[in-house]
Amino acid sequence: MSAARFATGARVRILDLPTPGHVRTPRYLRGAQGIVERHCGAHRNPEALAYGRDGLPRIDLYRVRVSLAELWAGAAAGDVIEVEIYDHWLAPC
Amino acid sequence: MLTCTGEGGADYYALMTEALHRSLLDSGVLTPTEVDRMIADLAAPNAGWGAALVARAWVDSAFRDRLLNDGRAAAAELGYTIKEAGLIVLENTLDTHNLVVCTLCSCYPRSLLGQPPWWYVSKAYRARAVREPRVVLAELGYPVPEATRLRVHDSTADMRYLVLPLRPAGTEGWDAGRLAGCVTRDAMIGAAPARLPGSD
Amino acid sequence: MSGYHDIGGRPAGPVGAHDPAPPDWALRAEALRNAVQRYRGALTLDELRRTFETMGENLYDGLGFYERRTEAFARLLEEKGLATMADIHARMDAIAAARGQVVDHTAKTVGPG
Numbered sequence: 001m002s003a004a005r006f007a008t009g010a011r012v013r014i015l016d017l018p019t020p021g022h023v024r025t026p027r028y029l030r031g032a033q034g035i036v037e038r039h040c041g042a043h044r045n046p047e048a049l050a051y052g053r054d055g056l057p058r059i060d061l062y063r064v065r066v067s068l069a070e071l072w073a074g075a076a077a078g079d080v081i082e083v084e085i086y087d088h089w090l091a092p093c
Numbered sequence: 094m095l096t097c098t099g100e101g102g103a104d105y106y107a108l109m110t111e112a113l114h115r116s117l118l119d120s121g122v123l124t125p126t127e128v129d130r131m132i133a134d135l136a137a138p139n140a141g142w143g144a145a146l147v148a149r150a151w152v153d154s155a156f157r158d159r160l161l162n163d164g165r166a167a168a169a170e171l172g173y174t175i176k177e178a179g180l181i182v183l184e185n186t187l188d189t190h191n192l193v194v195c196t197l198c199s200c201y202p203r204s205l206l207g208q209p210p211w212w213y214v215s216k217a218y219r220a221r222a223v224r225e226p227r228v229v230l231a232e233l234g235y236p237v238p239e240a241t242r243l244r245v246h247d248s249t250a251d252m253r254y255l256v257l258p259l260r261p262a263g264t265e266g267w268d269a270g271r272l273a274g275c276v277t278r279d280a281m282i283g284a285a286p287a288r289l290p291g292s293d
Numbered sequence: 294m295s296g297y298h299d300i301g302g303r304p305a306g307p308v309g310a311h312d313p314a315p316p317d318w319a320l321r322a323e324a325l326r327n328a329v330q331r332y333r334g335a336l337t338l339d340e341l342r343r344t345f346e347t348m349g350e351n352l353y354d355g356l357g358f359y360e361r362r363t364e365a366f367a368r369l370l371e372e373k374g375l376a377t378m379a380d381i382h383a384r385m386d387a388i389a390a391a392r393g394q395v396v397d398h399t400a401k402t403v404g405p406g
Binding site: 024025026028029040041043046061063065068071072076078079080081082083084085086 | 248
């Protein structure tokens, strides 16, 4: 099994992929930048599981921390959103 | 445009559930014993199980460290089997407060705590908790001070979340059993503080 | 329209600590779905989510939480060949008729006959 692509603390961008159907990357986070808070292991891909496929190979899952102020005007400066995002929805930045 | 927040259909789906139950038994997809067993399995987990983890973490700092490092493994030490892929425990501190939401559906650690509160699965909470969490917390009766940093966790994938609230003042010397009475379901989502039992 | 379930960040009404217990039928529906999932391995939570994400905005917006789950469960059972909506609706009609009630499968209501 290959090592996870991103280390804790890595800067990442959440992509806006045109994937049709069931995805677990909320729209409000598309394009946001953040840092990797932790690696959460590798899991079967829900985008395939949702259609009865086996979801293999497993995909690395990361928790990404995004500043709330980056998402919404008027948010408190120190507040953050932390969200689980699959590896293929992330790019380094 | 306001998110539509209809709550209709209860009688219709109560009737559909009866029909589904009969259909699944008649066709042999399920047996009556299996249905009874699953009803019991789903009814067993409750807020008290989560409260036991919190209380133990308050009195045992080594356990707290293990709970924060791997919630599923630590829960297993106390005899609780987490069926979801992972349990992440988030510690509230004097300067940081945690709040959990699932904007996409209703992810919640059901195998530990049972069914989530009605407001947690409401569309209003799911829509607004990630946008104006401080206002939402105030509406839930728990405004967070400006100086406290907020971490809002959107449970989007395989992990499930449990907030470890601050231990209330006035509980010095209490054992874990007594401390568990301070911990409510709402506190383990981050929507309320842990409180002395009977206080409001 | 797709993605109507993806509501994080949208404006919405007030949140209150309103917390009625789930009705017995809702707990039974959850048990039936979990039993088919765990004992028969016939469906997954991901498939259930995909189903309520595609059953249409009208239903998603108008129905309560357990109501949506039950509608999605029924549709998924049909997809898997484990039940049919026609049979489920017919059973509902029969149960209701025996109680002097009438079902409206479009409006999702049950009323006096």
